[in-house]
Amino acid sequence: MSPRIAPVLQTKRLLLRPWRADDAPRPGQERDEISERFMPANAQPGPAMPWDQWFARRQRLTDSGEIVCWCIADAGTDEPLGDILLFGFDENIRGNAELGYWLHTNARGHGYVDEAVEEVVRWAFEQGGVTRLHAGTDTDNIASQNVLRRAGFRQWGNDRANWTRMDGTASDGTFFELLVSDDRDAQRAVPPPTLQTDRVWLRPFCTRDGERMTQVQADPITRLWFNSEPRTVAFNRERAAQRSLIDRERWGIWWAICAPGSDELAGGIGIQNIENGEAEIGYWMHPDARGQGLMTAALREITRWAFAEGGFRHLAVQVADGNAASVRVALGADYRPVGAWHQREVLGDGRVVDLLAFDRVP
Incomplete structure (x- = not known):
C-alpha cells in the first residue's frame, strides 16, 4: 500500500480535508441537471452509485495511490460543500496529474471552487511533487472553464464527441494545462476593467x-x-x-x-x-x-x-x-x-x- 493521504489544507473560508463516512449529501445537495450534464459517471454520489459505495470507492482509490482527494468543507461549520482531487498520475511522465472538482448544488456561486483550486495547485507544485497539471471540461461547461482560466491554466486543445456526460451522451471536450514553470499571474484570465x-x-x-x-x-x-x-x-x-x-x-x-x-x-x-x-x-x-x-x-x-x-x-x-x-x-x-x-x-x-x-x- 502506498496511500497518497491528502494533508488538511485551509484557506480563508474553506477546510480541505479527507472525506468521512458521515459526509453523505444533505437535503438540498442532490445532483441536478448541471451535474448530470457536465460530470463524468460516478464522479458524484447519486442513484447509480449511492453514497456508501462512492465513499468506499474513494477510500480504495486513495489506498491504491491512484488519487489524492479532499472534501471541500466550510471552515466554520465543517459542512461538506464539494470535492476536489488529483488523479491520472502517469508513472511514465513524472509529475503529471489531472485536476477535477465539483460542488453541491447549494454551494455554487460563492467562489468556493476558485479558492479550493488555488490552494490545491499551490500544494501540488510546492509539496506534491507535481510539475504539470491538466484538466478537461465539457466544451459547454463555461463556468468550469472560467475557474481554470482564473487559476492561470491555458487552453491547449479541443476534441469532438470525445467527452462522455454522466447521462451517457457524447459532447466535445476542451482541455487546459498548467506547468510549475508557467507565469500564472500573467496567464490568469481577468475581467475587463469597469x-x-x-x-x-x-x-x-x-x-x-x-x-x-x-x-x-x-x-x-x-x-x-x-x-x-x-x-x-x-x-x-x-x-x-x-x-x-x-x-x-x-x-x-x-x-x-x-x-x-x-x-x-x-x-x-x-x-x-x-x-x-x-x-x-x-x-x-x-x-x-x-x-x-x-x-x-x-x-x-x-x-x-x-x-x-x-x-x-x-x-x-x-x-x-x-x-x-x-x-x-x-x-x-x-x-x-x-x-x-x-x-x-x-x-x-x-x-x-x-x-x-x-x-x-x-
Whole structure:
C-alpha cells in the first residue's frame, strides 16, 4: 500500500480535508441537471452509485495511490460543500496529474471552487511533487472553464464527441494545462476593467445578461444587420459568462453597456480580432436603449481606454452599407471613413451590400 493521504489544507473560508463516512449529501445537495450534464459517471454520489459505495470507492482509490482527494468543507461549520482531487498520475511522465472538482448544488456561486483550486495547485507544485497539471471540461461547461482560466491554466486543445456526460451522451471536450514553470499571474484570465463616464457605464458581462441578449437577437433590425438567428436564454447565459473574462486570442475584450445608475444590459461592445496592436470594434444595442447616445459614448470610452491603457495602436469599425445608425456612432466617436469592401456583407434578408470601413489611431 502506498496511500497518497491528502494533508488538511485551509484557506480563508474553506477546510480541505479527507472525506468521512458521515459526509453523505444533505437535503438540498442532490445532483441536478448541471451535474448530470457536465460530470463524468460516478464522479458524484447519486442513484447509480449511492453514497456508501462512492465513499468506499474513494477510500480504495486513495489506498491504491491512484488519487489524492479532499472534501471541500466550510471552515466554520465543517459542512461538506464539494470535492476536489488529483488523479491520472502517469508513472511514465513524472509529475503529471489531472485536476477535477465539483460542488453541491447549494454551494455554487460563492467562489468556493476558485479558492479550493488555488490552494490545491499551490500544494501540488510546492509539496506534491507535481510539475504539470491538466484538466478537461465539457466544451459547454463555461463556468468550469472560467475557474481554470482564473487559476492561470491555458487552453491547449479541443476534441469532438470525445467527452462522455454522466447521462451517457457524447459532447466535445476542451482541455487546459498548467506547468510549475508557467507565469500564472500573467496567464490568469481577468475581467475587463469597469469604465464609467457621466454618459455611460461599461461593466463585465454576467450570466443574468442572457435574457436581454436573447431579446436583442429576436429583434428584426438586429437580425437584418447581423444576419443571425435568435439563440436560447441558456445559450446566451453561457456566452455572457464566457465573455465576462478577457481572451485576446478567441473573443477579445467585451463589455456590457449600461446607462449611468442602472445595471440593466443596454448593449454590448467589444475589441476583437486582436493582432499586433490592431483590432476591430464591434457593437450592438437592445431595441429599448437605442437613440439615447449610449453607444456613441461607449465607443468613445472604449477607444480612449484602448489607446491610453490597452496598448492598441490602430482600431477599426466595419459597418454594412445602409446601417445609418451604426455609421453615426462611428462618426460620432471620431472614426474616419477609409473605404469600402464591395459586396462583402450578406444581410438577413439575403441582400449583399458593401462593407464600410472606419478607423482611428492614437
